[in-house]
Amino acid sequence: MSNVTISRRFDFSSSHRYYREEWSQEENERVFGLCALPNGHGHNYTLEVAVTGTPDADTGMIINLVDLEAAVDGVLIGFDHKHLNLDTPHFTERIPTTENLATVLWELIGDALSSARLSRIRLYETDDLFVEYYGESAA
Amino acid sequence: MNTPVVHLSRRYVFSASHRLYTDHLSFEENEAIFGKCANPNGHGHNYGLTVTVKGPVDQSTGFVMPLEQLDAAVRQYVLDIYDHRFLNMDVEDYYDLVPTGENIAKRVWERLAAPLGGALHRVVLDETRNNRFEYTGE
Numbered sequence A: 001m002s003n004v005t006i007s008r009r010f011d012f013s014s015s016h017r018y019y020r021e022e023w024s025q026e027e028n029e030r031v032f033g034l035c036a037l038p039n040g041h042g043h044n045y046t047l048e049v050a051v052t053g054t055p056d057a058d059t060g061m062i063i064n065l066v067d068l069e070a071a072v073d074g075v076l077i078g079f080d081h082k083h084l085n086l087d088t089p090h091f092t093e094r095i096p097t098t099e100n101l102a103t104v105l106w107e108l109i110g111d112a113l114s115s116a117r118l119s120r121i122r123l124y125e126t127d128d129l130f131v132e133y134y135g136e137s138a139a
Numbered sequence B: 001m002n003t004p005v006v007h008l009s010r011r012y013v014f015s016a017s018h019r020l021y022t023d024h025l026s027f028e029e030n031e032a033i034f035g036k037c038a039n040p041n042g043h044g045h046n047y048g049l050t051v052t053v054k055g056p057v058d059q060s061t062g063f064v065m066p067l068e069q070l071d072a073a074v075r076q077y078v079l080d081i082y083d084h085r086f087l088n089m090d091v092e093d094y095y096d097l098v099p100t101g102e103n104i105a106k107r108v109w110e111r112l113a114a115p116l117g118g119a120l121h122r123v124v125l126d127e128t129r130n131n132r133f134e135y136t137g138e
Helices: A025-036 A064-075 A099-113 B027-038 B065-083 B101-113
Strands: A004-016 A041-053 A118-126 A129-133 B001-020 B043-056 B118-126 B132-135
Touching: A004 A118, A041 A064, A041 A099, A064 A099, A099 A118, A099 A129, A099 B001, A099 B043, B001 B065, B001 B118, B001 B132, B043 B101, B043 B132, B065 B101, B101 B118
Parallel strands: none
Antiparallel strands: A004 A041, A041 A118, A118 A129, A129 B001, B001 B043, B043 B118, B118 B132
């Protein structure tokens, strides 16, 4: 049977701040610009979750969308209407850039999808800026 | 420690006119192939240009590439040269090349490959809402 990819879109809204405590204020402002402002700022994020697999012979489904939604919603509840730096445990060491947020979501959603293969995360921070993560890593 | 490799994409817009016509063919042949796109004085589009870079996420900044660096390269090497121009007459890329969406995507790739230091992964050119061209350097 052929592999097919299904993709589902989700929305969540969060705030964040780009700042490294071990750097000076000037260095943070030079590297992160407006994103280093003390009180943070927010975005409406759009997340596309892609799952790849062979459609089940009986149901015709790669994954039941109800299960996909439940898995992703269960992850996003930890991010939606939260301050990523202050209200989640994921960004104590890492800056909550779109890149890092995508890899965190990959790990959490991948764990939540017990039976299906997560193949791509696409995360829009704004309409004209997005990242994609396929689980790749470099040594 | 393994570093995640992430694709970062940014969408830009530019407006330009073009004419699909080649001197290597007769006027009739041009009209047969390119239709109204061969009209002598050209026509224009609002082009959407999505540029994707790929690389390891910097452990300190969390960036694949600082957006200012990506924006500056696209602005300097593409947008400043293409925006509000007649591509056939004003941009040397098309003095001897028909500025189809395919060729524009390829030329944009060639313009950005060196400035982006090997991180360039994909160029997507939207000519209209319905026409899209992708080039990955193949």
